[in-house]
Amino acid sequence: MKNSVQIANNEIISDLLPQKFGKAGKIWTGFLVVVCLVGVYAYYRQLRYGLIVTSMRDYVSWGIYISNFVFFVAISLVGSLITAVFRLAGVHWSTPLTRIAEMIAVAAIIFASLIIIVDMGSPERFYNLFIHGRIQSPIIWDVIVITTYFFISILLLYFPLLPDIKILLAFKEKSGARLNKFYSFIGSFWKGSPEQFKISERAINILCITIIPVAFTIHTVTSWLFATTYRPGWDSTNFGAYFISGAFLVGAGGVVVAMYVFRKAYHLEKYINESHFEKMGRIVVLMALLYLYFNVNEYLVPAFKMKTSEEAHLNALFNGDFAILFWFAILVGMILPIIILLFKKGRKPLPVFIVGVMVVVGAWFKRYLIVTPTLLHPFLPMHDVPESYRHYFPSWEEWAITLGSLAGVMLVITILARIFPIIPIQETITEQHENVE
Amino acid sequence: MKTLSKNIAALLAIILLLSGYNCFAQGAAKGDVSITLNYFLVNNQVPYLVVRAKTKVDGRFQPVSGISVKLFLDKDSAGTFIGKVVTNNKGEAAAFIPASAKAEWGTTVKHTFLAAFNGNKQYEAAKGDLAVTRAKILMTASSDKKVTAVVFELKDTSWVPVKGVDLKFAVKRMDADLPINETATFTTDSTGTASADFKRDSIPGDAKGNITLVAKVEDNDTYGNLVVEKTIPWGAKFVPVSNFNERSLYGTGDKAPIWLLSIVYSIVVVVWGILIILVASIFKIKKLGKAV
Numbered sequence: 001m002k003n004s005v006q007i008a009n010n011e012i013i014s015d016l017l018p019q020k021f022g023k024a025g026k027i028w029t030g031f032l033v034v035v036c037l038v039g040v041y042a043y044y045r046q047l048r049y050g051l052i053v054t055s056m057r058d059y060v061s062w063g064i065y066i067s068n069f070v071f072f073v074a075i076s077l078v079g080s081l082i083t084a085v086f087r088l089a090g091v092h093w094s095t096p097l098t099r100i101a102e103m104i105a106v107a108a109i110i111f112a113s114l115i116i117i118v119d120m121g122s123p124e125r126f127y128n129l130f131i132h133g134r135i136q137s138p139i140i141w142d143v144i145v146i147t148t149y150f151f152i153s154i155l156l157l158y159f160p161l162l163p164d165i166k167i168l169l170a171f172k173e174k175s176g177a178r179l180n181k182f183y184s185f186i187g188s189f190w191k192g193s194p195e196q197f198k199i200s201e202r203a204i205n206i207l208c209i210t211i212i213p214v215a216f217t218i219h220t221v222t223s224w225l226f227a228t229t230y231r232p233g234w235d236s237t238n239f240g241a242y243f244i245s246g247a248f249l250v251g252a253g254g255v256v257v258a259m260y261v262f263r264k265a266y267h268l269e270k271y272i273n274e275s276h277f278e279k280m281g282r283i284v285v286l287m288a289l290l291y292l293y294f295n296v297n298e299y300l301v302p303a304f305k306m307k308t309s310e311e312a313h314l315n316a317l318f319n320g321d322f323a324i325l326f327w328f329a330i331l332v333g334m335i336l337p338i339i340i341l342l343f344k345k346g347r348k349p350l351p352v353f354i355v356g357v358m359v360v361v362g363a364w365f366k367r368y369l370i371v372t373p374t375l376l377h378p379f380l381p382m383h384d385v386p387e388s389y390r391h392y393f394p395s396w397e398e399w400a401i402t403l404g405s406l407a408g409v410m411l412v413i414t415i416l417a418r419i420f421p422i423i424p425i426q427e428t429i430t431e432q433h434e435n436v437e
Numbered sequence: 438m439k440t441l442s443k444n445i446a447a448l449l450a451i452i453l454l455l456s457g458y459n460c461f462a463q464g465a466a467k468g469d470v471s472i473t474l475n476y477f478l479v480n481n482q483v484p485y486l487v488v489r490a491k492t493k494v495d496g497r498f499q500p501v502s503g504i505s506v507k508l509f510l511d512k513d514s515a516g517t518f519i520g521k522v523v524t525n526n527k528g529e530a531a532a533f534i535p536a537s538a539k540a541e542w543g544t545t546v547k548h549t550f551l552a553a554f555n556g557n558k559q560y561e562a563a564k565g566d567l568a569v570t571r572a573k574i575l576m577t578a579s580s581d582k583k584v585t586a587v588v589f590e591l592k593d594t595s596w597v598p599v600k601g602v603d604l605k606f607a608v609k610r611m612d613a614d615l616p617i618n619e620t621a622t623f624t625t626d627s628t629g630t631a632s633a634d635f636k637r638d639s640i641p642g643d644a645k646g647n648i649t650l651v652a653k654v655e656d657n658d659t660y661g662n663l664v665v666e667k668t669i670p671w672g673a674k675f676v677p678v679s680n681f682n683e684r685s686l687y688g689t690g691d692k693a694p695i696w697l698l699s700i701v702y703s704i705v706v707v708v709w710g711i712l713i714i715l716v717a718s719i720f721k722i723k724k725l726g727k728a729v
Contacts, residue, residue, distance in 0.1 A: 132690065133690060134689065134690040135690065135697060135698060136685075136687070136693050136697060144701075144705060148705075148709070148712075151712055152712065155712070155716075189722065189725075190722065191726045193725060195725050196725050196726065199718050199725070200722060203715050203719075210708065210711055
């Protein structure tokens with residue numbers, strides 16, 4: 001920010017206070033609500049008729065629900081990357097991006113938890129996890145770390161918000177009565193005294209330190225859901241690092257997309273400037289290179305050996321039923337972003353945004369490719385099974401629920417952006433003052 | 438009426454065509470079956486026979502399964518009928534000599550077993566026979582871990598020792614018999630006796646160290662297969678250790694390993710302890726705010 005134009009406090013506050021939805025905002029929110037409602041209806045059908053409405057059968061018991069779950073867990077890691085890692089490393093340019101990252105993290109982890117319950121079929125089965133759960137199972141570890149990560153993410157969103165709540169309450173006329181009531185409830189006690197700042201700063205630092213191992217654990221454990229089972233494509237010691245590198249990539253991609261959209265929608269060009277895109281572009285390219293490296297390890301080494309038991313699975317990915325998706329995920333999700341972002345022109349806002357979309361879309365399909373093809377190629381050949389067991393294409397209910405959950409994540413982010421400042425106001429003002437001094 | 442006649446004519450034409458097809462088909466040549474018989478006497482109890490049926494396919498013998506073979510003692514007549522057996526997928530079938538053949542069995546010391554297969558659509562009829570002289574083994578084990586076996590044959594009405602019969606001493610194991618020492622085969626002397634030293638001291642037995650010694654004459658041209666077994670406490674005591682239902686990664690929830698529980702609960706307590714402290718700090722901030 002040193003080289004950027006210094007902006008007056010009132011102007012900062014005026015720019016960064018949450019804004020009511022305009023026409024486009026209302027249409028966007030309405031659209032998301034409709035998609036969510038279609039998903040809710042599809043879920044009602046699933047509850048009414050059972051999991052038979054899905055295309056999941058005996059072999060493919062994990063379809064796009066679990067792919068979606070892994071995707072959400074992955075994208076939620078961005079909270080730890082942008083907020084915690086950068087904060088602890090003393091990186092100040094990321095300040096305008098921290099809240100966006102935290103909002104994405106909270107929204108994604110909420111829907112990661114929900115989609116797991118959807119995958120169980122009847123929601124009361126979730127209760128069985130607690131009464132019959134085995135601590136030896138990575139599924140229970142996942143439940144523990146997701147709950148922990150959700151709680152940490154909420155706290156990491158909440159603590160830095162406290163100073164902004166004071167500002168929001170000071171500009172009551174800009175928010176409605178209901179919102180003011182809500183702000184008062186969650187933060188009217190914040191007076192901005194040095195003691196309060198001291199406690200808050202210490203809490204944020206502790207959270208930043210805590211969230212990193214928890215974030216690594218959450219995605220490592222998610223990878224172990226696969227790697228601890230003996231199946232083609234999952235039987236890997238590399239899965240933890242492979243998943244984490246992929247999570248950081250999709251997280252960074254998600255932030256890039258969100259910062260571009262918010263910048264455009266709320267005219268935040270003064271706060272999220274080209275240098276942010278330039279720097280985030282560099283981060284995305286680094287993450288994409290790292291993830292590509294792990295992909296080479298995951299696919300090239302087994303392909304070199306081409307063990308008979310894994311041959312069908314690998315061939316299905318390379319030149320079989322899943323080849324289009326596989327090469328799409330590799331090219332669009334990794335190789336093209338690397339090529340585009342290696343050039344300075346590629347790190348301008350629009351190209352970075354396009355690359356972000358490519359990375360996120362590629363990452364979603366990548367999760368699908370990790371989950372489903374393996375299940376269709378078991379070590380023991382399929383014998384005497386109905387034809388529907390040999391293939392998997394999600395039913396409309398699965399698509400509706402999945403798209404509904406994706407819309408739900410965006411809806412939560414949209415609502416959070418409506419209620420809270422997208423860019424931390426107090427931190428921005430403080431940094432302005434520090435820079436002037 | 439005209440339509441009906443046409444239909445009948447068409448039906449007849451089809452039947453004629455099908456029967457013609459059958460008539461023109463050349464009957465496939467039947468295969469030859471080779472029937473062999475083996476005689477077994479285990480622990481000097483009721484003897485039994487094992488029938489093996491095989492046929493040559495592409496220059497190799499293959500077992501013949503599912504064929505019915507009739508077994509007779511000495512004569513192919515109703516009074517000496519042992520039984521009818523059907524070969525399994527290995528081409529084998531077995532039958533004990535029934536009580537109904539006891540009278541015939543006692544008439545002489547030497548018997549001939551007959552096996553008759555009457556043929557079927559695939560194979561020609563075949564017969565097999567086996568001549569056996571009644572014999573038995575008696576085994577003793579001394580305290581100095583020496584095993585002695587005496588082979589007797591029935592002559593008239595008395596059992597007499599037999600010289601020059603090859604026999605084996607072994608310990609019975611799950612899949613095969615293990616020789617009791619490095620010598621594979623022993624031959625009986627003029628008293629019909631063969632002895633061997635037991636050199637498998639550390640071999641695992643049951644919980645009391647019991648093992649089963651075996652003395653056997655295998656595929657002898659005169660006596661068939663004779664086997665005698667004896668249980669003796671010469672083995673090492675073996676108490677199987679089962680870790681089923683112990684704490685393990687594959688156990689039930691209440692059988693989780695202590696190390697895993699320690700690690701998981703330690704992490705949970707530390708992390709959630711920190712989070713509880715942080716939540717408490719919110720109340721601290723709140724308290725400070727009220728004080729201002």
